[in-house]
Amino acid sequence: MSVIDVERLAGSCGAIVRGIDVTRPKSPDEIEAILQLLDEHLVIALPEQPMDLDRLEAFTDELGGRDVTPYVTAVDGRPYVIRVIKEPSDELNFANAWHTDLSYLAAPPAYTVLHAHDVPAAGGDTMWANQHLAYETLPEGVKDQIADLRATHSAGMAYGTGGYLEAVAGKSSMKVEPSPDAYATETHPLVIRHPRTGRPALYANSVYTTGIEGMEPDEARTLLARLTAHATHPNFTCRLRWEPGMLTIWDNSATQHFAINDYPGARRELFRTSVAGTEPVAA
8 A cells, every 4th residue: 555644624533644555455564454443443434436336345345244224224235235325305314323233243343334425515424433532531430340241232113024124114215124024132231342452341221222131121221321421422433524435433442423414405426345353241
């Protein structure tokens, strides 16, 4: 790779990275350099990356292998690619709530890759929150309280039959596939260890985290509300202004994200893949 220029997006996380061309195949050493940037910044945006879907999938393989996204209709002939779309007439966008991608799976994706094709002249930014900082800034008493706890995660609220996305289907061009299977649950530690760096991170989000093992529902809701509010405090966030051709990668073991819906009457189209991950392990 040529000389790499890194421009931090915020004090907490995120960086614009120039000097890396992912439109061409990457060697293992080049991929390791990208992963090290992700270890440091958690979110990296690479401007001016013109690529087709073949190359997007191949790059995802180079990062660690493709994984499917349940309950969202994939691009025809490409089961590992989803189209993230908001047409000018749509009221709602996709991912307009703080969450960690697919935390309801036994092995959630390690990284998400998102490539911008069409973005509004203003608006349509994405925000991320650093979950290492979210954990590290908790009071010591709360850290002790959650150290050995496991939380339940489910896609049911969003993707279940009769769930939110089915109820608002007429307000969005996203093609989702509501299913009773979405109400299945998985459990993960509330504090996980990053698979590469070993750094602890808070692992709970308001969309998919539904309860805490061994805790009464009311007590669990109170604790989760406190944790998820803390996890997305502005002090832990960065915000990205998209450009056509920009490719952004983020670490799902260490971030939550939020797609802002502030561009009525404008169009936004991106294509997303997930990099296969492993089962979260307690810190």
